[in-house]
Amino acid sequence: MDELSILELQQQMASGEATARSLAEYYLKRTQRIDKQGPTLNAVIELNPDALSVAAALDEERRTRGSRGPLHGVPVMLKDNIDTADKMTTTAGSLALEGSRPQQDAFLAERLREAGAVILGKTNLSEWANFRSSRSSSGWSSRGGQTKNPYVLSRNPCGSSSGSGVAVSANLCAVAVGTETDGSITCPAAVSGVVGLKPTVGLVSRSGVIPIAHSQDTAGPMARCVTDAAILLGALTGVDARDAATGRSSEKGLRDYTQFLAADGLRGARIGVARNFFGFHEQVDAVIEGALEAMREEGAVMVDTDLASGQDYSESEYEVLLYEFKHGLNAYLESLGPDAPVGSLEDVIAFNERNKDRVMPYFGQEHLMRAQTKGPLSERAYREALARNHRLARDEGIDATLEKHQLDAIVAPTNGPAWTTDLINGDHALGGSSSPAAVAGYPNITVPAGFVGGLPVGISFFSTAFQEPTLLKLAFAFEQATKVRRPPEYLASLAL
Secondary structure: OOOOOHHHHHHHHHHOOOOHHHHHHHHHHHHHHHHHOOOOOOOEEEEOOOHHHHHHHHHHHHHHHOOOOOOOOOEEEEEOOEOOOOOOOOOOOOHHHOOOOOOOOOHHHHHHHHHOOEEEEEEOOOHHHHOOOOOOOOOEEOOOEEOOOOOEOOEOOOOOOHHHHHHHHOOOOOEEEEEEOOOOOHHHHHHOOOEEEEOOEOOEOOOOEOOOOOOOOEEEEEEOOHHHHHHHHHHHEOOEOOEHHHHHHOOOOOOOOHHHOOOOOOOOOEEEEEHHHOOOOHHHHHHHHHHHHHHHHOOOEEEEEOOOOHHHOHHHHHHHHHHHHHHHHHHHHHHOOOOOOOOOHHHHHHHHHHOHHHHOOOOOOHHHHHHHOOOOOOOHHHHHHHHHHHHHHHHHHHHHHHHHHOOOEEEEEOEOOOOEOOOOOOOOOOOEOOHHHHHHOOOEEEEEEEEEOOEEEEEEEEOOOOOHHHHHHHHHHHHHHHOOOOOOOOEOOOOO
């Protein structure tokens, strides 16, 4: 069963070799064997007690009425900041929300159920989507503990969608959904050797997703291959009355992104190489240079360029995140009703302080405390910071670069190889290219590009708003030309 794609799973169910229930049973047993015992990856924070009954009902529907589509009976996991109105909780990894059961599915969870997916469980994450402390360890939450990288267990899974990336890589599910504000899909996908797609903000609804910042937040697919990511994206899209940003995608969102996947998709493409994101690790540079050469051999025209990086607007991005986190989290917690464990950001901070031995044994909550000091979104400081972000990341950044060189997309190293997990000092990543697309609200897909010392390295393709079809086409052609991914071996440590 390991490494089977969605299409292969559908072939097995269509032939009778497997059923939705047998697939769910397999992945649940594997989760117990690999995630909770054995390597103890700690990628899954909670399992769905109704998964087998849901799968059995979908089997009966397939027999009597036929298949709903490519996700019918396919096991999916969701990051634990995505609401499900079932027997599972939604906590963002925080003990402050322990026991919280939303009254309504997130829109994307509704879409998955409508597509016939079986929601197997929730994945662990960096607590509050890694917006709690500047000294956090990615993949650690007070509710779920520390997630491990499946290639080398002493290494970090990156965050905040740590559990989603690891669960997919370790074959604990067919595909998973992560969320990103800046790098939270692309980084964990890259270091776990899988595909991660951060869509255009507004293509996938955020209603029912615990927020950081509405100007950058989005959910997106994490998968072992580009085809699976394209299938999952088609199920997630749709206009949602609860998320006004999805109105922008009414004519852009599609139900089938697999139509753009072509093995010759690189032929004639003009791709910018953002050289200012190179240079933080010579072995990463070598891997990416090999990837660029592979694209040239497939007929792509590679154009060297520079691009405004996150360092140019890091202060204004942080300012926007502080304002929007307070605004968005307070609104989310209020929506849970009077029975919610906490009702505001102020309540969360107070809970953490009262329970600091359990919640803050390694690092604090300075991001939460700074956010609490911010005023409404009408304040001039917020509006100016947001305008600066969009000017530098969009107008003078990605859009200007695409237009200047007549490019279809821009590529750069996604990030470096996984670092050693350090709960005392926190993360020590060397570099990455997630910020331009994240701050702009534009799409970004990472694909496995190679290995450094046995650790996966990814390459990112990004472009302007709603260019998911182009990015999927390029990423698929690159994937088919290189076929880099190999399954993890769960090594205890890296032997150099």
